[in-house]
Amino acid sequence: MIEQGGPTPVLPARRTIFKRKIYETKKEKSRDFWIGVIGWVILNVVLWGLSTVLYAFLLQYAVSTQFDPSVSEFFAYLPTFSSCLPLLINILLITFFAFTRRWIALGALAAFGAAFVLAIIAGIVLTVACFLIFNSAGSV
């Protein structure tokens, strides 16, 4: 049997642009973990609100200018691409905290994962097929 436990080979200390927090007590870890969980929920409620408003605004603009030849076709796709901003912000923030305050990132990941688990459990009685809206073309 190959054991991968025991002393963990760690990377030698490197000079990085991020300052990594060294956790000394369990309380510090717990506090950062809950900051991550609650922060993730609050951040995403705010981002969901903002992205909904932004999407509606850009969609209205795209519809009003769809027959205007002076307006670039790019604007027709702008509402859709604006909707990826919350995903990008989530990924960047979690990655940033993973290298600076690891327990905040872990809390955010736990909340993110829990939301997915709830969706999967609900999927037992709701998921009829994979990527349903396009399943006629096959997707996975």
Add this chain to the structure above:
Amino acid sequence: MVPVLFTIAGVPVYSYGFFFALALLSGGALLVAEARRRRWPKEEVIPITLAAFVGGMVGARVSILFFNGLATARESLDLYTFFDPRIGPGSILGAVAGAYIGGYIASKAIGKDSCACDAFAPAMALAMGVGRVGAFLAGVDGLGKPTDLPWGVTLPGLEYAVHPTPLYDAAFNFMWLAILLLLRDHRRMQSGNLLKFGLLGYLVFRFFNEFLRTNRVIAIGLTGQQFFSLGLAIGVGVYLLRAMRRTTESVSRILPI
């Protein structure tokens, strides 16, 4: 096909959703067992697994944009539609890539030099095998191209039989699981090599299985999934060869071969 497995008080339990949840549960259970067997400390297992899970779920959706084009951009990029259980997860290939990237970033954040992620390899094969049974029972997922072979299946509304490609996928994954379990203690299959080998095997299989499926052809007769499998297989293959060479060198320094 059995899209509804059974009903509980009038509520349908869908094959697809049920087997997807079962896939994650069984894969998770095998991962825990394998992590314990390898004495992989929980301080590493938990963050790496969480990052791989979230990365996988995100990758599954985002990759749909590549496979199905701009028409799917809203569902592929809007984070809040990711939690809508009616839509379904997305692409397994994207999930594999996303999980690998998520796990890799978490490993680096923890400060690990070598990868202790081999425990994931059999768990992924098991989960993919179980999940594909659900895809077959649901009768969706573009089952396959028409065939005269005796095991071809007829979908409702079709007058000809088609290849049951999700079952080919499941059969491959169960066989691959057995191979990975046999190889898991091999000295050259450590430090992440078993995971890379497991991924490589699935990517090669998937490339050929795609010829029997009905996914959208992008160019030169190949589907997006084939381009994705091919690109990833080349990357993982090169990475695996280099890593195996390094593993052999370090082992031979300790134990003369």
